[in-house]
Amino acid sequence: MKSNEILKTVVIVQAVCMIALAGFVMVKLWPVPGAAGPARDVDKPAGPGIENQEEGVVAQVAGRSITKERLTEELIRQYGDAALRQLMVRHAIDAEAESAGLSVGQGDIDRELQRSAEGYESVEQFYTFMKEQLGMSKEQVWEEIRYRLLLERIAMRDIPVSDEEIDQYIAEHPERYGEKRRYHLRWIVTTTWVQANGIMSRLENGEVFAELASQYSIDEFTSQNGGDLGLIDADDPFYDAAVLEAAANMELAEIAGPIELEQGYAILELAGMEATSAPTGERLYELARRDLVLELAKPQQELEEELLAKHDAVIMK
Incomplete structure (x- = not known):
């Protein structure tokens, strides 16, 4: 995954994390009218057995x-x-897509899902990450992708680019x-060269x-998984250049090290390697056109604000 794609993904994940977590918790815990008992102030001590007497209580601390x-x-x-803004934007996207005759099919979602899952060992691992880290089900992931693609189509519809411009863009990138x-790397990270050696x-x-x-x-994120780092792009900017350089010169199952890092020293094992062929023909032009137009969009x-204004968005509070 290229550096600009990674930074874009990080921003998207951060935004989705905040919104999805909030929405997920609200949906799960929003009180249904008439279903909860009388509210109890958090500062009011609870009496004996209050957890069984009051339906509105979700937690207790020090008897409160x-x-x-x-x-x-x-x-x-x-x-x-x-x-609230996310819900409003989605309504505006739906209204604009309907008026413009734009749509996203399951095939579009599947292709974008494959792109989103780059850097994971499989789409299923990507689903697992989204579930564990963001509380999002498969259906919620699909919905997020659908709205992202719809917004892209809205942004791209009025930006024409020529074949010559696409050829130039491909040549420049x-x-x-x-x-x-x-x-596919595994590693062991130590604090000293002596220990690594x-x-x-x-x-x-x-x-x-x-x-x-x-x-x-000492890498707590991988140590309990045998040091497994999973699949890493050969030009991944988030990994030390020395690690990627070592991996490029290793044979399968080879072990190398110690390699000096900012946090200590690493020993690497190359567990696997894969290469994807370069896109050609129509697929290449499709990818390049999308990247070029989105850069120009x-x-x-700004686009979301325009859609909200166009479709008379009003906050009723």
Whole structure:
């Protein structure tokens, strides 16, 4: 994944995380009229067995109750504006797409899903990440992609580009459309060179990489998974250049190190490698046209504000 694509993805994930988390929690905990019991102030001590007597209580701390009503008020205070704006923007997108005859099919969603899942071992792993980190189901992921694609179509519809401009864009960005290589890496990170060198010796004597990673790696995100980093793009800007350079010169199942990092020293194992062929023909032009037009299009925030104004968006509060 290229650096600009990664930065775009990070921004999208951050925004989706905030909005999706707020929406997910609100949907799950929003009180149904008539369903909850009387609200109890959080500062009021709860009596014995209050968790069984009061339906509105969702938690207790030091004998004090937190009610569903109080929780809902706090969620609205912190995230309500962002969640409300997202809903309004989606209504405006739907209205504009309908009036312009624009649509997104399941095939479009599937292709975009494959793009979104680049950098993961599979689409299923991408779904797992979205579920665990953002609380989003498959259906919610599809819906998010559908609205993103609809907004892109709205942004792109009035920006014509010629074949010559597309050819020039491809020539100016060969790194985007060439063959891509990804490495499946495992690593063990230590604080000192001495420790890393000692682990290298143990690996050379036949000890198991995953077991040593679990015992000694200081990288808490991978140590319990045998040091597995998954698939990494050969030009991933978020990994140390020394790690990527070492991987480029390794054979399958080879171990290399110690490699000096900012946080210490790493030992690498190349568990796998894959290369994707460069797009050609119509597919190449489709990808390049999309990238070019989106660079020329209005910023997303500006376009959303225009759609809200065009479709008479009003906040009733």
